[in-house]
Amino acid sequence: MTFSIPGPFSMVLNTMPVRAEIYGRSGNGEVLSQEALDTAIGEISLWPGYSQTPLVELDGLAAATRVEKIFYKDESTRFGLGSFKALGGAYAVLRLLQDAVQAATGIRPDSGEFAAGAHRARTASMTVTCATDGNHGRSVAWGARAFGCACVIYVHAGVSQPRRAAIAAYGAEVREVQGTYDDAVRKADSDARVNGWHVVSDTSYEGYTEIPRNVMQGYGVIAQEVQGQLPPGMRPTHVFVQGGVGGLAASLCAWFWEADVASAPVFVVVEPDQADCLQRSARAGAPVVAPGKLDTIMAGLACGEVSLIAWQILSHGADAFMTVADEAAAATMRLLADGMKGDTPIVAGESAVAGLAGALLAAGDEKTREALKLNEHSVVLVIGTEGATDPELYRQIVGQSAEEVRQRTAVCSGAAQP
Incomplete structure (x- = not known):
């Protein structure tokens, strides 16, 4: 051959x-x-x-x-x-929720406690968001469901319906943005600022590096x-x-x-x-x-x-x-x-x-x-x-x-x- x-x-x-x-x-x-x-x-x-x-x-x-x-x-x-992507987005969601619980209680829980629903009363009111071409958003949505918070994912018009459906299957709201992936990044960031959400992005930019x-x-x-x-x-x-x-x-x-x-x-x-x-x-x-x-x-x-x-x-x-x-x-x-x-x-x-x-x-x-x-x-x-x-x-x-x-x-x- x-x-x-x-x-x-x-x-x-x-x-x-x-x-x-x-x-x-x-x-x-x-x-x-x-x-x-x-x-x-x-x-x-x-x-x-x-x-x-x-x-x-x-x-x-x-x-x-x-x-x-x-x-x-x-x-x-x-x-x-x-x-x-499961290794990155979901892990960043976990770290974000760990930080929030530790700030409120002084105790840093592990992933098993979140998965068991031990802190859901505190984390259910939190929303994570990001832009995606498919796989990162799926990971963030999976992490949000696994560890107990809400999720909104932004996609550009070129993201296929099967990839959108795979994200929505984990309970995330999927929103379309006109333009490119980078336009979706900016929209997720601006909406997060207005709504008090937490951006879990796989790309870093000026002033945003810890989660990436x-x-x-x-x-x-x-x-x-x-x-x-x-x-x-x-x-x-x-x-x-x-x-x-x-x-x-x-x-x-x-x-x-x-x-x-x-x-x-x-x-x-x-x-x-x-x-x-x-x-x-x-x-x-x-x-x-x-x-x-x-x-x-x-x-x-x-x-x-x-x-x-x-x-x-x-x-x-x-x-x-x-x-x-x-x-x-x-x-x-x-x-x-x-x-x-x-x-x-x-x-x-x-x-x-x-x-x-x-x-x-x-x-x-x-x-x-x-x-x-x-x-x-x-x-x-x-x-x-x-x-x-x-x-x-x-x-x-x-x-x-x-x-x-x-x-x-x-x-x-x-x-x-x-």
Whole structure:
């Protein structure tokens, strides 16, 4: 079996000093830290339904790409929500409610107390809100229902009805905003100020950093799990991860940087070419807004403005910034669904595959391979951030349903895909 991932793609190497000093000396430790991650893991690991998501070895694809290993962290099963976002939005909701109860009583309850309804009389009058392209809002809504508060979620017109329905299923009110994701961010913020609601956003801006920091800290669970799942003695030499506002990328970048700056992997951030705020920022050396309608099938990455605290880490932690076209994402979805030379078929949504698409395009271009030091000894880590969160769109792109792919996975593995 052969494959071809369509271009074009672009890559910008970071011109700033990259990981020139130990993590934290430039203030990064105030954004994310292993100590705060330990707190997040302590809570999240106690939530009902918690289990590590699979780390899948794609040996057939690695051989075809001329690298030693490709590891795909499949977040499609995370807490039954279909994406990694459960780790961030719901955790930030929990921290917000913990702060409120502690301020009123002097006692900081854990997630189990909220889940049992112990503080519902106090939290039921609180409302959390955010803007979303789908997955983050679903996580916030899930967290609000699980821990006992109300929820209003803002979406832009491009968010599909299935994604809206998935949010509403957790009891949230869903409101549409004309414009882009960033317009929805601003509307959620303004309405929250008027109504006394609490914004639980995955992007930070001037004067708003604490809650996005908690969101990003929750994402660090992914890297912590990967560390324990890799074969003994093996570490990634390269990480290709989705951009968006930069929260997930910054969380993983910070984890590897803080763990050991000397052996930190080459870190590449990948975005849609129609929503390239991070690459534009890398070119400019400062946060830059991506203009236009941000029209991409990678809906979860359709973001035009960089999260400020994510940029603080990525501006000196990422080695390169790539963009890929929608055609590359679609082809990578189909590639994963089909399996490569014995690889397990994987259900991956549109936003799940940007990092892998970037890795495949980089590995297939000799100049880019050389620039990123990709070779036959490279161990590549990518994060499959979502499953088929829009089942109908998935079928249209892949040509088969997610269930059909899972059935073939069961045949290949002898057991149903989790």
